[in-house]
Amino acid sequence: MDGDIMNPQGHHMGTSSLINNCEIDWDGLFSGSSCLSNIEMEKGICGSEDQVIAAMGDYNNVVNIGGIKEGDIGGGKNNCNKGKMVMGKRRSAMAPRIAFQTRSAEDVLDDGYRWRKYGQKAVKHSNHPRSYYRCTHHTCNVKKQIQRHAKDPTIVVTTYEGIHNHPSEKLMETLSPLLKQLQFLSGI
DNA sequence: CGAATTTGACCAGCGC
């Protein structure tokens, strides 16, 4: 797969981020579909999962992105377009959740953060288990769930919960020589 | 040897 994100008409779209050779075009995705804003998802105003996939299927690897709720993954009963939203049980109060789907052979996308797996469960209506990860940074409480799509195993559904309160280690690794240089120059 | 992963047990919410 090449890294260049184009819209179906072949035009370049907005800013993109590279995750494990799967480019995600945040700007383009959020502007390109009425289904994908977190707020709309929270209100339950969204199409079915199938509709979203169909809508986004023309993009390179990312086929869906947006807020996600209990039952969204794996064809559960409480699909978002049924209007009723069931928030999690022991879930922290208002931790923002965002989910996206990528076509990838890799289950775990390298997003620059370090994750420790703390559980895995078989999910109903899916042949593939769901894996649970926590950010290894001691002050950071971000979690993510990874699961292959029930109907299309080539699609990996990644759900993030919470916001990192620290920069990604890969980013810091990349920037640290530059920061050192800046510190040196500011000392002159 | 410390860190990360695996995996069965446990717990809480929900529907019937």
Next chain:
DNA sequence: GCGCTGGTCAAATTCG
């Protein structure tokens, strides 16, 4: 109240 299900814990195991 009970069973089902999803999410988390923690001991055992594996890995670097």
